[in-house]
Amino acid sequence: MKHLKRIMRNAMSWIKILFANLFITFGLLGMLLLTPPIAYSIYSLSFSEQTKKSSEDTRARLELYNGIEWASIHFAEFSKLPVTYFDYITWRMDDFEGETINISDGLRETYEPTNPTINADKYLFFGGSTTWGTGVNDDNTYPSIFAERLNTRVTNFGEPGYIARQSLSLLTNYLLANSSVDFSGRHVVFYDGVNDVAHRCRSEISGLGTGREQQIQSILSTKSNEKYSFAKLFEQLTQFLQAVTRKLGMAGASSIASENYKCSSDPRRAEEIARMLVETWQVASDLVTNRGGKFTAILQPVAFIGSADIEYLNLNSANDTALSMQYQAVYPLIRQLAADANIDFVDLTTAYDSCNNCYIDFCHVGPQAHQILVDNLVNSIN
Secondary structure (H helix, E strand, O other), X not given: OHHHHHHHHHHHHHHHHHXXXXXXXXXXXXXXXXXXXXXXXXXXXXXXXXXXXHHOOHXXXXXXXXOOOOHHHHHHHHOOOOEEEEOOOEEEEOOEEOOOOEEEOOEEOOOOOOOOOOOOOEEEEEEOHHXXXXXXXXXXXXXXXXXXXXXXXXXXXOOOOOOHHHHHHHHHHHHHHHOXXXXXXXXXXXXXXXXXXXXXXXXXOOOOOOOOHHHHHHHHHOOHHHHHXXXXXXXXHHHHHHHHHHHOOOOOHHHHHHHHEOOOXXXXXXXXXXXXXXXXXXXXXXXXXXXXXXXXXXXXXXXXXXXXXXXXXXOOOHHHHHHHHHHHHHHHHHHHHHHHOOOOEEEOOOOOOOOOOOEXXXXXXXXXXXXXXXXXXXXXXX
16 A cells, blocks of 8 residues: 555655656747837837837938938838739839828829920839839929929839839839830830849749749648748747847858848859840830830949948948859849840949949939939930
């Protein structure tokens, strides 16, 4: 009987130890899983609304915006802009009415001359966020300045994040929707380069895809039962740790370049991206010129190319260095291939050389720079 009691006591001890270990294990696991939302909540609560507002976008406080009252309003409005998915062109910003940003039917508001010059070409500008006008109000986008300078009608088809392939799809949609067989009197301008390199040099992108292709494919390919998998369980924690690593700068430039980007280490990928951009320009040119219009492809400036004064931007993070390596690898190839193509090509990568108040980040510019850009555009394509 005593022996049985001793066995029972030992068994209960082992059961207690087992449950204690299970409690500790699941407690630690729970703490790990709760770390991301708790950390985010503490981070959010630690900032007052005033602090949030002042830290939303430091670009508004750059010296080049001194005396420009609309700068902080512009970046505040920009942060609130919603977007909607569309087939073929992937996304467009929704219509918006603000003090510095106005969007109607998906297009940024552009200067409209009261009495445009008779028989002047109508210009259609396509491109990414620089064409759209990130960093400036409606009146200071370069399409608006160009329209006012030449007293001609201009439509701004730019969209933040767009690569040339998306602009080609947008141009195709425009042609189909308007049954535009005759394009005489219209001049189409593609202003590209920055997004084609920054987006398409990324390691996860292949072929003709955009930066959202893999994300959408991943969502669509996830089986219903996989939402209960361990990978799904730890997904938030994994993303949190990756974000902390990036924030602390624990990855060096060479590591980021090899893990996040391909072009600087893979000459074939660099050549492929340059070739696809130029061939996209060629297709767009054929669409327009075969209908009697004019077409110009422009390789846009980027802070990593040329000799603009950008010291005030402190573009010296590991990611900045890695990104610079991609432009150094691809831009010379774009110039070479475009010069040999059957298109009207303009290289404006040196447009901001010696300028000390142009860039607000590695690719976007302020109102002063857009005046310089339009000077170059008038001389190059008018």
